[in-house]
Amino acid sequence: METPVTGPRGDGYNEALLHKTILVGDSGVGKTSLLVQFDQGKFIPGSFSATVGIGFTIWDTAGQERFRSVTHAYYRDAQALLLLYDITSKMSFDNIRAWLTEIHEYAQKDVVIMLLGNKADVSSERAVRTEEGASLAREYGVPFMETSAKTGMNVELAFLAIAKELKQRAGQPLDEPHFQIHQYIEAQKKKSSCCAFS
Numbered sequence: 001m002e003t004p005v006t007g008p009r010g011d012g013y014n015e016a017l018l019h020k021t022i023l024v025g026d027s028g029v030g031k032t033s034l035l036v037q038f039d040q041g042k043f044i045p046g047s048f049s050a051t052v053g054i055g056f057t058i059w060d061t062a063g064q065e066r067f068r069s070v071t072h073a074y075y076r077d078a079q080a081l082l083l084l085y086d087i088t089s090k091m092s093f094d095n096i097r098a099w100l101t102e103i104h105e106y107a108q109k110d111v112v113i114m115l116l117g118n119k120a121d122v123s124s125e126r127a128v129r130t131e132e133g134a135s136l137a138r139e140y141g142v143p144f145m146e147t148s149a150k151t152g153m154n155v156e157l158a159f160l161a162i163a164k165e166l167k168q169r170a171g172q173p174l175d176e177p178h179f180q181i182h183q184y185i186e187a188q189k190k191k192s193s194c195c196a197f198s
C-alpha cells in the first residue's frame with residue numbers, strides 16, 4: 001500500500017507522501033478481503049485467486065509458499081506491514097512467529113508492523129483467543145487488533161493508525177500532537193466499544 005499522507009510544506013502547498021504498506025500472512029487469512037473492504041467498503045465473499053501483488057496503492061501479497069521469494073522482494077522498500085492471521089485458524093496464528101522472523105530478515109529495520117487477527121465475525125469457529133493475539137503482539141512490541149473484512153470491524157482503524165504513524169515519522173503535523181500508535185488504537189477501540197464494533 002502506498003499510503004497517501006498529505007500535509008502542509010510551509011509554503012501553503014500540500015505535499016503528498018506515498019508510503020508503501022503491504023499485507024502479509026498465510027494463504028486464506030483474508031488479506032485481499034481486508035484490502036477490498038478498506039478500499040471499496042464492501043465484502044466480496046469467496047476466495048480470490050492467489051494474489052501476488054495488485055496495482056492498488058496498497059500492496060497485497062500471496063500467502064502461498066510458492067510465492068515466498070516474490071514476497072521477499074516486496075519487503076525491502078515497505079514502510080509498513082499489516083501481518084494477518086485468521087482467528088479461526090490456529091495454524092495461521094502459529095505461523096506468525098515465522099512471518100516475523102522473515103520480516104526482520106528482509107524488511108527495513110524501522111518498518112511499522114501491525115498484527116491483525118482477522119475474521120473476528122466468525123466467533124463460533126474461534127481457535128485463537130483475543131488475549132493470545134494481544135500477548136504475542138506485546139512480546140514483539142507491535143500494535144494489535146482483531147478485524148473483520150466481512151463486517152468492516154476495525155478495518156479503517158487499522159489503516160488509519162498506520163497512516164498516522166507514517167505521517168508522524170515523516171515529520172508531518174497530526175491532529176493528535178502526542179500521537180502514540182498503541183495508545184491511539186486503545187483509545188479508538190474504547191470510544192467505539194459501545195456500539196460500532198460489536
Ligand SMILES: Nc1nc2c(ncn2[C@@H]2O[C@H](COP(=O)(O)OP(=O)(O)OP(=O)(O)O)[C@@H](O)[C@H]2O)c(=O)[nH]1
Binds near residue numbers: 046048118
Ligand atoms: N467470515 C469472514 N470471512 C472472511 C474474512 N476475510 C476473508 N474471508 C474469507 O476467507 C477466504 C480467503 O480470503 P482472501 O481475502 O482470499 O484471503 P488471502 O489472505 O488474500 O488469500 P491468498 O491470496 O491465498 O493469500 C475467502 O473465502 C473470504 O471470503 C472475514 O473477515 N470474515
